[in-house]
Amino acid sequence: MTHWAVEVRNLSKTFGGGRKALDGVSITVAAGEMVALIGASGSGKSTLLRHLSGLVAGDRRAGAGAIKIGGAAVQANGRLSADVRRIRGDVGFVFQQFNLVNRLTVITNVLIGTLGRLPLWRTLLFRFPETERRRAIAALQRVGIADWAFQRAATLSGGQQQRAAIARAMVQGAKLVLADEPIASLDPEAARRVMESLAELNRGDGVTVIVSLHQVQFAMRYCPRTIALRSGQVVFDGPSAALTPQKLAELYGAEAEELLLGEAPTPAKTSPRGTIGFPRPVEALAIAAAG
Numbered sequence: 395m396t397h398w399a400v401e402v403r404n405l406s407k408t409f410g411g412g413r414k415a416l417d418g419v420s421i422t423v424a425a426g427e428m429v430a431l432i433g434a435s436g437s438g439k440s441t442l443l444r445h446l447s448g449l450v451a452g453d454r455r456a457g458a459g460a461i462k463i464g465g466a467a468v469q470a471n472g473r474l475s476a477d478v479r480r481i482r483g484d485v486g487f488v489f490q491q492f493n494l495v496n497r498l499t500v501i502t503n504v505l506i507g508t509l510g511r512l513p514l515w516r517t518l519l520f521r522f523p524e525t526e527r528r529r530a531i532a533a534l535q536r537v538g539i540a541d542w543a544f545q546r547a548a549t550l551s552g553g554q555q556q557r558a559a560i561a562r563a564m565v566q567g568a569k570l571v572l573a574d575e576p577i578a579s580l581d582p583e584a585a586r587r588v589m590e591s592l593a594e595l596n597r598g599d600g601v602t603v604i605v606s607l608h609q610v611q612f613a614m615r616y617c618p619r620t621i622a623l624r625s626g627q628v629v630f631d632g633p634s635a636a637l638t639p640q641k642l643a644e645l646y647g648a649e650a651e652e653l654l655l656g657e658a659p660t661p662a663k664t665s666p667r668g669t670i671g672f673p674r675p676v677e678a679l680a681i682a683a684a685g
């Protein structure tokens with residue numbers, strides 16, 4: 395299967411009041427890459443992902459920017475292409491919330507990824523062929539939540555819901571996955587598992603992944619390349635390993651702290667009861683047991 399490259403050329407988006415959420419963004423992501431999008435709150439990460447997904451059009455003027463996915467135009471000069479719906483059918487979305495239909499089982503949510511391939515009558519009745527059901531279970535196994543397949547999605551933890559959305563993208567056969575802060579508000583262990591599931595999708599299936607993150611240490615660990623935004627502009631595009639605290643301070647000034655928060659606590663920073671920073675679950679248990 396061919397996976398999709400992404401090309402953004404000179405994209406700008408101005409919201410009411412003249413605020414430029416995106417200001418001449420140009421990036422190219424090759425097929426099969428896993429790229430982190432980082433930036434402090436309000437830097438434009440979600441806005442860029444919403445443009446990539448064809449939900450929002452950029453500024454409407456000549457030369458205002460263009461996006462191509464898999465070689466096909468998603469938008470140009472502030473106008474969405476007629477192909478957007480077709481393109482979206484092959485894009486997997488993993489968002490911070492509202493990923494799943496709560497009242498449906500986990501496996502049905504994953505099977506929703508196959509809807510584009512099935513005849514309408516089957517999709518209306520939620521009648522999925524056995525082969526598809528097996529694929530869904532296999533995908534849930536890959537992300538480590540097959541035991542929850544027949545529970546309602548609402549009963550899953552936040553991290554498990556994200557992994558179910560990743561399993562859905564696997565079954566969908568997505569050619570590109572856009573993940574908007576999929577680990578925000580997760581504890582470090584849950585965040586690690588979500589990032590590993592995304593990496594499995596990228597490395598195992600070759601799917602292009604663009605993931606926005608607040609915490610730079612997750613970008614360094616899971617994404618070979620990072621694109622950093624500040625005030626709607628690309629301020630860094632290169633190897634994640636180059637994003638040392640010094641480099642971040644150079645790029646963001648005081649805002650750099652926001653991107654480093656959530657790091658696993660070092661012993662020096664941790665209080666005797668471990669309440670500073672984010673104790674890992676095992677640490678939290680040990681602390682609770684101690685008492």
Ligand SMILES: Nc1ncnc2c1ncn2[C@@H]1O[C@H](COP(=O)(O)OP(=O)(O)OP(=O)(O)O)[C@@H](O)[C@H]1O
Pocket residue numbers: 409410413414415433434435436437438439440441442
């Ligand atoms: N629909 C909108 N109307 C007006 N302004 C908006 C809208 N969407 C985003 N913005 C503004 O655009 C800028 C970029 O917002 P965006 O949500 O893309 O940032 P972000 O990097 O994703 O931030 P966060 O990490 O907090 O989610 C912000 O100043 C925001 O207030």
